[in-house]
Amino acid sequence: MYYKFDLCDGKERLKAKRVQRKYEIFLNENNKSHAGFKVSFKEILKYYFLYPKNAIAPFKLPFYKPNLSDFNSPHITWLGHSSIFVSYKEYKILIDPIFNTHASPFSFINRAFKNAPVYSADDFSEIFAVIITHSHFDHLDAKSIKSLKDKAKFFITPLKVGNYLKSYGVSEKKIIELDWWEGIAFNDLNIIATPSQHSSSRGDGKNKTLWASFVMEFKSVDKKVFFSGDGGYFTHFKRIGEYFKEFDLVCLESGQFNKAWPFSHSFPDQILQEAKDLNAKALMPIHWGRFLAGTHAWNEVVEFLYKNLDIAFITPKMGESYKIGDEFKQDFWWRQ
Numbered sequence: 001m002y003y004k005f006d007l008c009d010g011k012e013r014l015k016a017k018r019v020q021r022k023y024e025i026f027l028n029e030n031n032k033s034h035a036g037f038k039v040s041f042k043e044i045l046k047y048y049f050l051y052p053k054n055a056i057a058p059f060k061l062p063f064y065k066p067n068l069s070d071f072n073s074p075h076i077t078w079l080g081h082s083s084i085f086v087s088y089k090e091y092k093i094l095i096d097p098i099f100n101t102h103a104s105p106f107s108f109i110n111r112a113f114k115n116a117p118v119y120s121a122d123d124f125s126e127i128f129a130v131i132i133t134h135s136h137f138d139h140l141d142a143k144s145i146k147s148l149k150d151k152a153k154f155f156i157t158p159l160k161v162g163n164y165l166k167s168y169g170v171s172e173k174k175i176i177e178l179d180w181w182e183g184i185a186f187n188d189l190n191i192i193a194t195p196s197q198h199s200s201s202r203g204d205g206k207n208k209t210l211w212a213s214f215v216m217e218f219k220s221v222d223k224k225v226f227f228s229g230d231g232g233y234f235t236h237f238k239r240i241g242e243y244f245k246e247f248d249l250v251c252l253e254s255g256q257f258n259k260a261w262p263f264s265h266s267f268p269d270q271i272l273q274e275a276k277d278l279n280a281k282a283l284m285p286i287h288w289g290r291f292l293a294g295t296h297a298w299n300e301v302v303e304f305l306y307k308n309l310d311i312a313f314i315t316p317k318m319g320e321s322y323k324i325g326d327e328f329k330q331d332f333w334w335r336q
Helices: 041-048 142-148 162-167 236-244 268-277 300-308
Strands: 003-006 017-020 024-027 075-078 084-088 091-095 127-131 152-158 175-178 182-185 189-194 213-218 223-227 249-253 282-286 321-323
Touching: 075 249, 075 282, 127 142, 142 162, 152 162, 162 175, 175 182, 213 236, 223 236, 236 268, 249 268, 268 282, 268 300, 282 300
Parallel strands: 091 127, 127 152, 152 175, 223 249, 249 282
Antiparallel strands: 003 182, 017 024, 075 084, 075 321, 084 091, 182 189, 189 213, 213 223
16 A cells, blocks of 8 residues: 655765664754753743733634545645645545644643634544654644544654554554655655654653654645644755755744744744745745744734745635645735
């Protein structure tokens, strides 16, 4: 039904680094990100509790029920934050699904906006695959995985993330773990794990599991999409762009940046550079619009990108399907 392949050449395209300390951990390619930056309690407090008023959407956010049609061309549906639904022929794929009202172990931290939709597994028919980009709570949600464990055929993750899935009841036979530059080929779809610059933890030790961005190649229609997951800017964007030549759409993290953790998330001007490095034809912002976390306005990055991008800017409402390559009519729903 599928086979694995490896794009690592040992020079430009490297596997993720590992080192043995108290336990085996993964490292970013950027050595500066290993400096052990300690975030002050004050910054953490500001991020989660002393946020500005405009960090919360002040109006009811428009949304749709996802379209479950068997599209012959790839369609992307943003579900809020970094949750994405991909629909292409028989391939119905969820990326980082969060069917929950909070993205943390505690209901009072990383709360969803009261006026944002909350989707559930019941909103979807049988799922071909679930992709998890890394183990942080706003990307890997135990409740959501448990609701999908019998519905999805495959769960695709970076290295070691599968251990969490097994603890949530997912069959080991369904789990496919990938290192950077490893991919899996289905009949008309390739899924490749590519580098990112981030970290991982669920309160059980830092960086025990790998984090990754992902590329999807829709083979018969010759379309390519990049999904960033979380991560700061570094040279890997350029190398990904050089290898894949260009992307019809890039879904890039666009929120929760902070000078207190400069290497973990991308600043607005860095997102512009990432799109250039990836040779993107169009950009869809993700990692925004649903959860209360951050020290900036909830739509600040989207406003910045709209004013500064020189490529197509795709901002569908939550649940609204976008056909890759189509012209997008901007209706500014994210403005009051």
